[in-house]
Amino acid sequence: MTREELHAACLALPGVHMDVQWGDDHVYKVAGKMFAATDAAYSKLSFKATDIAFEALVQEGRATPAAYLARAKWVTLDDLGAQDAAEVAGWIRTAHSLVAAKLTRAQKAGIGL
DSSP states (O other): OOHHHHHHHHHTSTTEEEEEETTTEEEEEETTEEEEEEOTTSOOEEEEOOHHHHHHHHHTTSOEEOTTTGGGTEEEESOGGGSOHHHHHHHHHHHHHHHHTTSOHHHHHHTTO
16 A cells, blocks of 8 residues: 555545644544554554454454554554555544544534544
8 A cells, every 4th residue: 555545545534634743653533533643654554453353463463563552452564565455445444433433422523424
């Protein structure tokens, strides 16, 4: 997956914006809550995963538990460029859905969910 593909996949989701945080990390958020983050070079990608996806991705060696966020079921892909774009886009949609599901009714209404 390329930088442009990831950026487009994230921003196509409802209520998403991107912030630059922690120096130069690009953090994708829905209603101010992050669901995916990448380094400035877009070489690594971290995102929130379902419990099952977290276990599967880590056990298969496709991802590692994300630093500081593993207990919240975040994983890190170390080589984003080698990943299938459609598969990563699916994980991004799921990450967005997981975070958006925990928003208040008012927050959801404010972003059109």
